[in-house]
Amino acid sequence: MAAGGLRQRLVHLDLKGAPPRAAYLRQVLPLLRTLGATGLLLEYEDTFPYTGPLEPLRAPHAYSRQELQELLGLAKEQGLEVVPLVQSFGHMEFVLKHKEFAHLREVYYLGEGEESKQWLQQQENTPEKLCLSHIKAVASCMASSYPTVTPIVWDDMLRGISEETLAESGVPQLVQPMIWDYAADLDVESKVLLVEKYRRCGFSKVWFASAFKGATGVNQSLTLIGHHLQNHLQWLKVASSTPTDLLQGIALTGWQRYDHFSVLCELFPVAIPSLAVCLQALENGGYSETVKENVEKLLGMSNLEIDTFMSTSLGTFPGSTILSLVTQVSFYLKSSVDELLERNRYVTGWFSPYHRKRKIIHPIIMHHFQPDAISLLSKWNAVVQDLQVAMEQVFHNSTVEEWMEENVHPSLQKLQQVVDDLDKAIKAQT
Template sequence: GPLEPLRAPHAYSPGEVRAVLSQARAQGLEVVPLVQAFGHMEFVLKHKEFAHLREVKMFPNALNPHKEESRALVKAMIDQVMALHEDVKWFHIGCDEVYYLGEGEESKQWLQQQDNTPEKLCLSHIKAVASCVASSYPGVTPIVWDDMLRGISEETLAESGVPQLVQPMIWDYAADLDVEGKVHLIEKYRRCGFSKVWFASAFKGATGVNQSLTLIGHHLKNHLQWLKVASNSPADVLEGIALTGWQRYDHFSVLCELLPVAIPSLAVCLQALENGGYSEKIKENVEKLLGMSNLETETFMSTSLGTFPGSNILTLVTQVSFYLKSSVDELLERNRYVTGWFSPYHRKRKIIHPIIMHHFQPDAVSLLSKWNAVVQDLQAAMEQVFHKCTVEEWMEENVHPSLQKLQQVVDDLDKA
């Protein structure tokens, strides 16, 4: 239908979605679908068919909340997702990081009217989307990210009617998360009328936009902080905790850690939550589950990288992340024969002393063949798990810059 331009080239078919859902049910997992309904709308608003629904004409991130068509678009997306998720209890409508809200032309006019504020504008759109979910799917509770709500006064929140319609998901991925601040925030949300809150932690995808290896220690600390928040809050207020594992910071950014790379982090964080903390005994349990002899949380130097599905990707990505760039730089930038006798000047003019070639050509050739073999293995392992375009993107970002530099030197040596 009209949403067809939004479909990814490798979108799951309805049959595949049903298979994933039945597999989840078999594992005792409850699925909560998420559809962005306000901010992070690049996947929709980048298309020319929908560009007229942008809050600010230049930027594809936020939806214009004044247009009837904006709400119809969100409803159509939610309806399509709900058609494949018959028995869900919760539905996440996003609504985080609505940058530039209030800066569009229609918003500016709306804000000139008495008593209108950006906060009220935000709440009215959340309310409209949540009401739409409530009326179409009476048994389903909408969830929203809480960052747009945090700074809004209790009075404004309470008067908006939003607390009766949604459950806020309080997200914070920091290792030094402010426990006291979170406890106060939960108390504030309770006073405004929210019956339940969710927490959102992260097991990957939160420590750097182009991070390739997961900082397990950071994520473990994040979960231990959330456990403190939970133990300092009323028992009946917490609905659940979502362990997020972002694959990109936003629609246009590069890939951060791949899922197979972060499985040990997920295992550590889940076990910490299950057991209310992390100890030597829990660490041993995680090692047994993953087939690892020694799991390091503070460095990337775990002695063996496991036998869990995808562990070969972790092993090879670790090699590439640690040694590819450094070994190529070592040869090309710190080897005196290269910097002194085979500089870009020499290479361009094909001037080289045969003795010098003898000194470093074998090293360059053997380094290239070593890395080509590793990269070939990694590519084959990734193709078992990811679509071709993801493999290509990861290779272009993380492998090609160094490997092509090395290849070029070897080619130039052959021609010299």
């Protein structure tokens, strides 16, 4: 049984980057259930099959209506509650970037738009009250249209607002705050005090939000499990000091981009071991050798590394090949190419950019590094080819292309260029 009040454990699927194909998600849902998830926090962003006036928001790789219905049906069969995460305040880039919705833009900072500035000039109006009035408007609209649905709000904007202002706003009767912190060393005591403050303001329930990936670097490619496990162990401590009738549950976030315009961070399959460790730690009220062995069994991995990125065994979970190949690329591609181009004395001494440009090559020296360059290139081409195949089974082409351009092409193209320049220089000698 879960420790404290963490009976609800929602796994966040951030679909604003690298959205998996529907077929892959169908494979993953039963695993999430087995690992200890009780629900999904589905962030559709531009992958929702919008129609009518909202159709411009729909990305080319958006899910079809039928795919989503099947997915939601499967979630229900698995006993997973689905909580849709629909932006309505922050992170509206996917909407506001379209010219059709440009008239709704505020500049990025609250209170900087023309209408907001006028409103803030009136006596007693503050950015906090502006924020609360917007939350209240959206939540009231929800309450009248869907009386059985309770909105949850991320608590960034609420934290700094005084108890008095919060209590007077009427917001605590309409929403439940999600208190988020993704740090490995989150301050337990200050979180407990924040929970107490929210209760005094009139909120009847609170949620926590941890992270199993996507919170340690904007272009992170591998997941540091130890960081995320520590984050969850800290949340367990907060939970043990929170009244169970107040705590609804926890959302394990897995950000796929920091926002709509930033690069991809760790791909979902790469982070499955981290998610497994975190879910199992929550379900068992801590982490132990037994929990580790259980995770290894569930993922088909013989050796799970928590404190380094090097989990050598492949695993049998959906997408495990991607984890194995991404690990190789992330660890060795750039370093092996740099080793050859920047630290091999024959390349730096006898085939510098100056030589390459003028096609000058010493015929004897060439034999000292040409075979190395060619074999390194063929090795990486083979690895990248395998990764491409594995990724195409899980992701759409646009994701594969983006990941390769960010993580593979810079090094691979440098290597290819050296091999090509060698060929040209040799031909020029004959």
